Amino acid sequence: MKPFEHGGNVYSAGVRNDEWLDFSANINPLGLSDSIKNSIIDNMESLVHYPDPTGTLLKQAISVHYGVEPDNIILGNGAVELMYIYFHTRQPRRVLIPVPSFSEYERGAKAAGCQIEMLYMDKEQGFVLDKARLLERLPDVDAVILGNPNNPTGELILRRDLLKILSKAKEAGTDIMVDESFLDFLATDKEYTVLDMIKDYPNLLVLRSMTKFFAVPGLRLGFGVANAELVQKMELSKDPWNVNLLAQMAGVAALKDKTYQMDSRQIITGCINYLYNALSAIDGLKVYAPSVNFILLSVEACGMTSSEFVQAMREKGILVRDCCNYPGMDQYHVRVAVRLMEENQKLVEAIKSLLAER
Ligand SMILES: Cc1ncc(COP(=O)(O)O)c(C=O)c1O
Missing domain, CATH: 3.90.1150.10 (Aspartate Aminotransferase, domain 1)
Known part of the structure; x- marks a missing residue:
């Protein structure tokens, strides 16, 4: 695998007199919003306590904001942590990843010993996902990972196309993980999101990062939405205090700040x-x-x-x-x-x- 490399690595960027x-x-x-800054200052004294292992306040805030039930939510130390937990919990043998896409999908799957199959998106076609080819491959793999929008191409997959993929995957017994980490940037995500579809698809996990839109990559915060059984299994496979106290409280403040x-x-x-x-x-x-x-x-x-x-x-x-x-x-x-x-x-x-x- 290629070495760890992402954007935003200002530590390795070297010293400059001016800011990069x-x-x-x-x-x-x-x-950083004032609401997050104030929440961090206001909650600093509480650092003498462990964070709430159930993340109740943040799950309630997510439930209200995104219209999903608290029992269907798992909190992560960033969305990426949940990718690793997901692969370790579900242990899919063969994982199909349309590429180019975010490299942590592959790293997370490999860390859990999964076998990776790449579905190459064609440069000549503008790296557009070939949905017909994806549908054909579904029965041969145990899980498919889709970025919506995909990083780095920016391609959005329409909800109606995702519903076709989900239903064919359900028939085939294939899991689908949809990474919606950038959807908060849209004025409305209703043509793209499948957050509400977890009721109909026990084979679906949807991930959301809160570090991108709320500008807190250094704090680490994300969440996953899935059926309660998968959420329970993932909860049992993680550190109970994976999301620190300041991140939980900052998440609550951020979601209130319309x-x-x-x-x-x-x-x-x-x-x-x-x-x-x-x-x-x-x-x-x-x-x-x-x-x-x-x-x-x-x-x-x-x-x-x-x-x-x-x-x-x-x-x-x-x-x-x-x-x-x-x-x-x-x-x-x-x-x-x-x-x-x-x-x-x-x-x-x-x-x-x-x-x-x-
Ligand atoms: C598609 C995608 N998902 C998730 C993440 C990471 O999210 P987090 O910071 O919440 O772990 C990134 C970061 O670059 C990303 O590009």
Whole structure:
């Protein structure tokens, strides 16, 4: 397996006099909300206690916000922890992963000893998921992992297509894990989410990260939604205090803060549109249509590899994500996060000047 590498690794980015402009991790550019900051300060004294192992307050808040029952919720130290717990609990023998996609799907499955089957999405077709091929493969595997939207391509799968996949998978006795970690960035997710489908599909686990939209990757917080039996099994396979006290309380505060949620969606939508249009206007750059707060680019027609591009951008103080270590990806793709307007303008100017220098 390729070495551990993700965006947002500011620790290995090296020392600079100025701050790095970090476009390599897909985090809400509005940053920490006051509600989360205040919750952390207000709850600091409680650190002398263990966190609530049942996570009752946070599960109630998630239940109200997302319309799912507390018994169907499992809390995670980030969504990624739940991937690892899921594979260890379910022990699927053969796991099908459409790629390129988030590399922790493969790492988590391998850590549990699963055999990985890749379903390669075709670059010539814009890395679009071939649903017909996926349906054909369902009976041969024990689990399928789908990112919705998929990272790094940004492709969204429509709920009606997922329902077809779920029903065929149920017939075939195949589990489906859908990672909806970025859906909070959409104004409405009703055409895409399958959170409510856990009642009809005992073979379904839906994951949500709270670190992306609420800008707390350093705090770690996510949750999974599944039928109560699977939730119980996963609960028994984890550390009882996996989600720390500050993260639980910050999650409750974040879900109550509707102003931050609305402002984030409104501001980020404007920034996505600006960045997509401005990047698309740069000669030689291929820009994939974004769905949420990140954009996939190909620098192949600029006569550079992604690694050369990333290095040249670092020299300008900007971190972008080299996608060459995503399974199923070539050596020409780069992912950029959408940040605030002024920062996006700096990114566009830096790319223009880099390409002009060549
Ligand atoms: C598709 C996807 N899911 C989940 C995560 C991680 O979520 P968390 O920080 O909650 O573990 C990432 C992080 O990059 C991601 O890209």
